[in-house]
Amino acid sequence: MDLTTPSQENVIFMLEQIKEKLRMVNVDAMKAESFDTKNYDDLLFIYQMVMKRGHISSNEIEAIVAELGALRK
Numbered sequence: 001m002d003l004t005t006p007s008q009e010n011v012i013f014m015l016e017q018i019k020e021k022l023r024m025v026n027v028d029a030m031k032a033e034s035f036d037t038k039n040y041d042d043l044l045f046i047y048q049m050v051m052k053r054g055h056i057s058s059n060e061i062e063a064i065v066a067e068l069g070a071l072r073k
Contacts, residue, residue, distance in 0.1 A: 003047070006040035008032070014047040018068070021050050022061050030068060039071040046071075 003010050012032040019030055035043065046067060050056065056064070 003044060006037040008037065011035050011037060011040065011043060014043055018047055018050050018064075022056065022064065024061075024065075030065075034072045036073055042071055043068075 001010070001013055003014065015030050015032050015035065018024075024030065046064060050064060053060075
């Protein structure tokens with residue numbers, strides 16, 4: 001998938017991958033419709049960082065979720 005172009009489809013893909021990687025329980029907090037493409041670069045950065053990591057601590061998960069919350073509409 002080409003994530004270099006901002007699109008709602010890419011936002012949905014990245015959020016789904018992040019939720020799966022973080023094994024999030026409260027996935028309602030990260031509904032794709034709550035995000036738009038104006039913060040695409042920030043979301044892409046978070047996505048790339050999460051996908052690179054083999055293990056993410058609970059403190060890091062909390063920080064990532066907080067950052068994602070700040071990107072919501």
